[in-house]
Amino acid sequence: MSERVPTTLCTGKLPYPAGTLVMDQISERTGRLVYVLEERTKEKYKLVSSQAFMRPVGGGIEWDVPLERIRLVDQ
Numbered sequence: 001m002s003e004r005v006p007t008t009l010c011t012g013k014l015p016y017p018a019g020t021l022v023m024d025q026i027s028e029r030t031g032r033l034v035y036v037l038e039e040r041t042k043e044k045y046k047l048v049s050s051q052a053f054m055r056p057v058g059g060g061i062e063w064d065v066p067l068e069r070i071r072l073v074d075q
Contacts, residue, residue, distance in 0.1 A: 009040075
């Protein structure tokens with residue numbers, strides 16, 4: 001069994017301004033970009049994963065998707 005490396009969560013850099021309309025390329029759900037949450041190793045601060053949090057247009061419950069799956073919605 002492999003040993004789990006200790007990690008920490010932190011706010012990540014937004015690829016677009018907060019409130020930008022983006023789409024999850026897999027589910028094709030669209031929403032407003034709210035924030036990015038990153039998981040990094042504690043020892044060397046190496047990026048493990050990034051999650052983008054999105055909110056439906058008009059409000060509602062946020063959901064998250066891997067950051068690499070979002071793209072701008074063509075207006």
